Amino acid sequence: MTAPWAEWDHIVKIDPDKTLPDGETYEDVLATGTDAIEIGGTTGMTTDKMERVIEACAAHDVPLYLEPSAPEVAVNDDALDGYLIPTVFNTENPFWLAGAHKEWTRIEDDLPWDRITTEAYIVMNPDSAVASYTEADCDLSPDDVAAYATVAERLFGQEIIYVEYSGTLGDPEIVGAAHDALDEATLFYGGGVHDYDSAYELGQHADVVVVGDLVHDEGAEAVAETVRGAQDA
Numbered sequence: 001m002t003a004p005w006a007e008w009d010h011i012v013k014i015d016p017d018k019t020l021p022d023g024e025t026y027e028d029v030l031a032t033g034t035d036a037i038e039i040g041g042t043t044g045m046t047t048d049k050m051e052r053v054i055e056a057c058a059a060h061d062v063p064l065y066l067e068p069s070a071p072e073v074a075v076n077d078d079a080l081d082g083y084l085i086p087t088v089f090n091t092e093n094p095f096w097l098a099g100a101h102k103e104w105t106r107i108e109d110d111l112p113w114d115r116i117t118t119e120a121y122i123v124m125n126p127d128s129a130v131a132s133y134t135e136a137d138c139d140l141s142p143d144d145v146a147a148y149a150t151v152a153e154r155l156f157g158q159e160i161i162y163v164e165y166s167g168t169l170g171d172p173e174i175v176g177a178a179h180d181a182l183d184e185a186t187l188f189y190g191g192g193v194h195d196y197d198s199a200y201e202l203g204q205h206a207d208v209v210v211v212g213d214l215v216h217d218e219g220a221e222a223v224a225e226t227v228r229g230a231q232d233a
């Protein structure tokens with residue numbers, strides 16, 4: 001069976017620590033045409049905030065995935081289609097590669113393994129919260145990124161590779177290098193996508209475009225434009 005993300009063009013990432021623009025609801029976000037919702041952020045996460053977003057999105061038919069940044073906020077909820085668990089390939093601290101995952105497995109005795117998939121992150125924006133949090137080495141050439149992508153797919157069997165520029169638009173050459181290196185894995189790209197053109201451009205180099213801040217800063221109509229850009233790419 002093909003993985004659901006093999007069919008996706010676009011994801012909205014909702015940060016439970018941020019609000020939607022005045023007058024907008026999660027229902028508006030779910031109606032943008034996006035293929036899936038990921039719930040997660042780096043800072044300010046709590047189980048209450050996670051649950052609130054899950055509850056607000058649960059009644060709709062857009063697939064809903066949790067992307068926890070720490071084991072403590074990986075809530076278990078039947079409304080979720082699954083868990084996308086980051087593992088950071090270019091971290092200098094093995095905690096973010098496998099240590100947090102070991103802790104999660106140690107403290108939870110009944111993890112729903114059939115609904116858990118990892119995302120092999122390559123974190124590229126040194127100014128992002130996620131880069132400092134995970135002590136990522138962002139000083140990478142296209143060759144380095146291509147090699148990480150190959151290692152993730154071929155040696156570690158990762159189904160999803162995620163080039164992460166959170167907060168800024170990425171270098172298409174870097175994203176393209178990751179894409180060219182992959183055979184079957186799905187390439188997620190996220191960072192700075194804010195309109196049709198940026199979604200179209202990065203969508204030409206990635207399989208799935210992830211849009212985060214825009215949903216909180218500009219709202220559903222702006223997100224819908226990026227859905228069109230990612231689909232046309």
Ligand SMILES: CC(C)=CCC/C(C)=C/CC/C(C)=C/CC/C(C)=C/COP(=O)(O)OP(=O)(O)O
Nearest residue numbers: 041042043069070071086100101128129130166
């Ligand atoms: C094992 C479990 C359950 C969790 C650990 C998972 C790991 C290794 C997380 C590392 C951090 C990470 C890659 C989080 C993913 C979410 C993400 C990148 C959100 C975007 O963050 P920013 O935009 O930098 O931060 P803000 O929260 O300030 O928006």
Ligand SMILES: O=P(O)(O)OC[C@@H](O)CO
Nearest residue numbers: 166167190191192212213
């Ligand atoms: O918030 P932005 O910059 O859209 O980034 C999206 C996502 O990749 C963050 O994890």
Ligand SMILES: [Mg+2]
Nearest residue numbers: 166167212213
């Ligand atoms: Mg962010």
